[in-house]
Amino acid sequence: MSDLASKYGPYALILGGTAGIGAGFSAALARAGVSPLVVARAADAPGEFAQRLAAETGCDARGFALDLADDDAIAEVAELTAELDVGLVVYVAAVSLVGPFESHSAEAKRRALSVNCRGPLETCDVFLPRLRARGRGGLILMSSASGHQGTGWVSTYAATKAFNTVLAEGLWWEYREQGVDVLAVEAGRTETPTYRGQRPRDTATWIAPIQSADAVASEALAALGRVPSHLTGTRGRWSTRLMRTLLPRRTLVALYGSSTRAMFEPE
Ligand SMILES: NC(=O)c1ccc[n+]([C@@H]2O[C@H](COP(=O)([O-])OP(=O)(O)OC[C@H]3O[C@@H](n4cnc5c(N)ncnc54)[C@H](OP(=O)(O)O)[C@@H]3O)[C@@H](O)[C@H]2O)c1
Structure with a gap:
């Protein structure tokens, strides 16, 4: 992990970096000597979170309060980090x-x-040319195992995650010879405030244990530059790969839909 600073440089931008998996990325990078620039909505949270990381690790962490749903948010991020x-x-x-x-x-x-x-x-539009111009860089898009196929009960969310997987994989190929590593991270269930806030039933953890946010971030950083996309969690990765290989598409879709509904449907 400590070669991240020499490989990628002094600053990392984490869009959604103060809680859950984003906080895992921010902390791991700060420990590796890469100063995180964290974006989140809550007015004071990004600045306070960055200050805490800077005090703990000596890095030059900074925070920016922005809502990424706003049309001009990425342009603003580009300007703030120019x-x-x-x-x-x-x-x-x-x-x-x-x-x-x-x-x-x-x-x-x-x-x-x-x-x-x-x-x-x-983000890809604005930052890939910047990373390419530096001659080296990395870009990670967070996706989900639910985005590999249609997943009922999170149909819209899963479709947006498919967009991230497919986009990052294509860009991995386009940029791989230009010094820029691109990666899609297909996370499984991860212990975060957002996940817990949805009041899930923790079903079938023997097939795919729930991971910590720190573990997902570390795995993602280790996979960057090695593969176009990475499924997180050793046991979850193998069981998911097996299902994707062996099951007909309709069975896979039905399985994901029914297990997602079983996790979230109120009693
Ligand atoms: N947790 C899981 O089980 C799981 C599983 C598979 C994939 N994933 C993927 O992993 C990623 C992270 O998930 P997560 O569970 O850690 O929670 P999350 O709610 O997606 O991310 C939390 C971080 O993003 C910030 N954020 C959320 N909305 C924002 C917005 N509109 N503008 C700016 N910042 C925003 C939050 O701070 P503020 O609230 O202060 O803005 C916080 O720092 C997501 O892409 C998710 O799809 C998660």
Whole structure:
């Protein structure tokens, strides 16, 4: 992990970096000597979180309060970081819509599209040329195992995550010979405030144990530059690969839909 600073440079931008998996990335990078520039919505949280990391590790962490659902958010991030040598970019924030398709308003779905798809796309638009111009860099898009196939009860969310997987994999290929590593991280269930806030039942943990946010971030950073996409968690990775290989598509879709509903449907 300590070669991240020599490989990617002094600053990393973490879009959604103060809680959950994003906080895992911020802390891991700060410990590795890469100063995290953390973006989140809550007015004081990014600054306070950055100050804490700076005090703990001696890094030059900074925080920016922005809502990534806003149309001009990525342009603003670009401007705020223009003078800093950002070598690594991680897009983490997402809107997770859980429940039947009709239970979410059109506005909630538009917001999910904006944070989960437009934000990552514009981040790639703005930062990939910057990373390419430096001659080296890394960019990670957070996706989900639910985005590999249709997943009922999170249909819209899963579709937005498919966008991230497919986008990052394509860009991995385009940029691999230009010194820029791109990675999609297909996370399984991860212990975060957002996940816990959805009041899930922790089912089938023997097949895919729930991971810590720190473990997901460390795995992602270790996978960057090695593969186009990475499924997190050793046991979850092997069981998921096996299901994807062996099961017909309709069975896979039915399995993901029924297990997601079983996790989240109220009694
Ligand atoms: N947790 C899981 O089980 C799981 C499983 C698979 C994939 N994932 C993926 O992993 C990523 C992280 O998930 P997570 O559970 O850690 O929680 P999350 O709610 O997606 O991310 C939390 C971080 O993002 C910030 N954030 C959220 N919305 C934002 C917005 N509109 N603008 C700016 N910042 C925003 C939060 O701070 P503020 O609230 O202060 O803005 C916080 O710092 C997501 O992409 C998710 O799809 C998670």
